[in-house]
Amino acid sequence: MVWDLLLDNAAIKAWAIASLVVALKTLASGVYTSAIRIRKGVFASPEDYRSQGLEPKSGVDDDVDRSRRIHLNDLEAGVPFALVGFIYALTQPSTLGVWICFAGFPIGRILHMITYARGMMPARTIAWSIGFVITVWMAVSSLYSLL
Amino acid sequence: MVWDLLLDNAAIKAWAIASLVVALKTLASGVYTSAIRIRKGVFASPEDYRSQGLEPKSGVDDDVDRSRRIHLNDLEAGVPFALVGFIYALTQPSTLGVWICFAGFPIGRILHMITYARGMMPARTIAWSIGFVITVWMAVSSLYSLL
Amino acid sequence: MVWDLLLDNAAIKAWAIASLVVALKTLASGVYTSAIRIRKGVFASPEDYRSQGLEPKSGVDDDVDRSRRIHLNDLEAGVPFALVGFIYALTQPSTLGVWICFAGFPIGRILHMITYARGMMPARTIAWSIGFVITVWMAVSSLYSLL
Numbered sequence: 001m002v003w004d005l006l007l008d009n010a011a012i013k014a015w016a017i018a019s020l021v022v023a024l025k026t027l028a029s030g031v032y033t034s035a036i037r038i039r040k041g042v043f044a045s046p047e048d049y050r051s052q053g054l055e056p057k058s059g060v061d062d063d064v065d066r067s068r069r070i071h072l073n074d075l076e077a078g079v080p081f082a083l084v085g086f087i088y089a090l091t092q093p094s095t096l097g098v099w100i101c102f103a104g105f106p107i108g109r110i111l112h113m114i115t116y117a118r119g120m121m122p123a124r125t126i127a128w129s130i131g132f133v134i135t136v137w138m139a140v141s142s143l144y145s146l147l
Numbered sequence: 148m149v150w151d152l153l154l155d156n157a158a159i160k161a162w163a164i165a166s167l168v169v170a171l172k173t174l175a176s177g178v179y180t181s182a183i184r185i186r187k188g189v190f191a192s193p194e195d196y197r198s199q200g201l202e203p204k205s206g207v208d209d210d211v212d213r214s215r216r217i218h219l220n221d222l223e224a225g226v227p228f229a230l231v232g233f234i235y236a237l238t239q240p241s242t243l244g245v246w247i248c249f250a251g252f253p254i255g256r257i258l259h260m261i262t263y264a265r266g267m268m269p270a271r272t273i274a275w276s277i278g279f280v281i282t283v284w285m286a287v288s289s290l291y292s293l294l
Numbered sequence: 295m296v297w298d299l300l301l302d303n304a305a306i307k308a309w310a311i312a313s314l315v316v317a318l319k320t321l322a323s324g325v326y327t328s329a330i331r332i333r334k335g336v337f338a339s340p341e342d343y344r345s346q347g348l349e350p351k352s353g354v355d356d357d358v359d360r361s362r363r364i365h366l367n368d369l370e371a372g373v374p375f376a377l378v379g380f381i382y383a384l385t386q387p388s389t390l391g392v393w394i395c396f397a398g399f400p401i402g403r404i405l406h407m408i409t410y411a412r413g414m415m416p417a418r419t420i421a422w423s424i425g426f427v428i429t430v431w432m433a434v435s436s437l438y439s440l441l
Contacts, residue, residue, distance in 0.1 A: 007237050007293070016234045017293055020286050023227040027283060030223055044216055051268035069338055075222060075369060076324055080317040082230050083376050087310045090301050121345035136321065139314050146301070146311055154384050154440070163381045164440055167433045170374040174430065177370055191363055198415035222369060229377050 011089040011098045018102040019082045025109060026078055029071035036063050070116050074109070077128070081105050081135050088138035091145035101134050108134070158236040158245045165232065165249040169225045172256060176218035183210050217263050221256070224275070228252055228282050235285040238292035248281050255281070305383040305392045312379065312396040316372045319403060323365035330357050364410050368403070371422070375399050375429050382432040385439035395428050402428070 006012050037043055041054050042061040049056040085101065093101075108130030115124035153159050184190055188201050189208040196203040232248065240248075255277030262271035300306050331337055335348050336355040343350040379395065387395075402424030409418035 013293060016237070017290065019230055020234060020290050020293075023231050024283070024286050026223075027227055027279065045213065045263075045266060045268075047266040047268040047271075051272075066339065071223065075226060076320075076365065079226055079369060079373055080321055082226075083313055084317050087314060090310070116339075119339060119341040121339075121341040124341075125345075132321065136318070139318050143311065143314050146307060146314075160440060163384070164437065166377055167381060167437050167440075170378050171430070171433050173370075174374055174426065192360065192410075192413060192415075194413040194415040194418075198419075218370065222373060226373055229373075 009089070010095070011093055012086075014098050014102040015085045015089040018085065018106050021106040022074075022078045022081060022109060025106070025113065026071070026074040029067065029074050029113070033064060033067040033071055036061075036067050040064065066116070066119075070113055073112070073116070073128075077109065077112075077131050077135070080139075081131060084135050084139045084142065087146075088142045091142050093141070097141070101138055105131050105134050156236070157242070158240055159233075161245050161249040162232045162236040165253050166229045168253040169221075169228060169256060172253070172260070173218070173221040173225055176214065176221050176260070180211065180214040180218055183208075183214050187211065213263070217260055220259070220263070220275075224256065224259075224278050224282070227286075228278060231282050231286045231289065234293075235289045238289050240288070244288070248285055252278050252281050303383070304389070305387055306380075308392050308396040309379045309383040312400050313376045315400040316368075316375065316403060319400070319407070320365070320368040320372055323361065323368050323407070327358060327361040327365055330355075330361050334358065360410070360413075364407055367406070367410070367422075371403065371406075371425050371429070374433075375425060378429050378433045378436065381440075382436045385436050387435070391435070395432055399425050399428050 007016065037048075038052070040061055040063060041049075041052065042057075042064050043049050043052070043054075046056040085105070088101065089098070108127055111127035112124060112131065115121075115127050154163065184195075185199070187208055187210060188196075188199065189204075189211050190196055190199070190201075193203040232252070235248065236245070255274055258274035259271060259278065262268075262274050301310065331342075332346070334355055334357065335343075335346065336351075336358050337343050337346070337348075340350040379399070382395065383392070402421055405421035406418060406425065409415075409421050
């Protein structure tokens with residue numbers, strides 16, 4: 001079967017595992033934001049305050065806002081990675097390239113989360129750059145194969 | 148042809164239909180935000196006010212902000228679903244699993260939109276949880292197949 | 295090999311090239327935001343100010359905010375396009391349809407970025423509509439093929 005063959009391909013399989021890790025990490029960022037909201041009693045909608053038995057209030061909370069930024073950054077980095085990575089995996093990449101890209105990206109994103117949550121600069125920029133360079137490299141390499 | 152065979156696979160076909168529904172629903176959230184902006188005369192850019200013959204003003208509108216949150220939540224939930232669901236569909240899932248996941252997620256997301264727009268809590272949290280549990284389950288099930 | 299055959303398909307290849315361009319353009323929006331932040335000295339996190347040797351300050355900057363909106367709009371439009379486009383490419387679309395959709399979307403998005411950055415209305419709405427109509431059309435056409 002075709003789908004069986006697709007996952008028999010080592011590059012597609014590596015892409016799939018990396019993408020699952022990145023997707024679970026993105027979902028975890030959302031849950032983390034909800035946990036901070038409940039712990040600090042800061043919500044986005046008035047009905048959320050009522051459901052917690054609190055008075056609605058306005059204003060932002062630094063920790064909630066930081067967690068929101070981490071979550072949004074997961075989407076901003078993860079969407080291009082998953083899309084470009086799938087195409088890259090279809091272009092018969094080298095085994096070394098597959099390992100560097102599909103192991104490197106999840107590691108870079110987890111380091112990004114840790115350094116962002118702890119406010120570590122410039123470590124956060126370096127961690128973010130790992131995923132960025134990998135995605136741009138895969139995109140350029142794939143375009144070169146396709147054109 | 149390969150692409151023909153891919154869609155001949157029942158799991159991939161179910162994923163495709165669910166993903167199209169989720170994508171159209173996400174686009175609809177964006178159009179809904181624009182409709183509220185025009186009706187209430189609240190925009191993000193000064194040129195939008197000018198194009199509507201209005202004076203630029205600042206500040207947020209609760210309805211616009213709520214619609215924005217629904218739209219962003221569509222992306223936060225829909226991106227992991229579409230990505231994880233594609234991989235899950237490639238792992239020879241059971242027919243029951245395919246039905247539950249690919250019918251359940253769009254239904255959960257539509258219930259989320261309705262309950263969020265109407266400010267219904269905790270109904271919104273329950274609706275959101277449907278999609279979340281399905282996505283996490285597909286991710287864990289796929290990782291188990293792949294590792 | 296299966297992955298080889300997938301990219302041998304003209305529609306999948308056109309989808310891949312269009313998606314790579316859209317992904318690179320989305321990444322460029324993020325880099326552009328960072329460049330504006332550094333030039334104007336306006337950041338989201340206090341540690342970013344410290345790493346630049348600046349005092350943390352609050353408040354928003356119009357140019358940073360505009361660039362953030364362009365970036366978010368890239369995700370809001372690009373995610374449905376890449377997902378729907380992949381499914382559309384699997385449904386044996388006509389050569390004309392493939393050309394219009396996979397050349398038209400990247401062109402529409404680049405026009406959207408230019409008109410948004412320059413505050414050109416209603417040109418921005420027209421540019422945005424190109425991508426929107428293409429994505430909705432591909433989704434409806436794909437659903438028709440699948441159901």
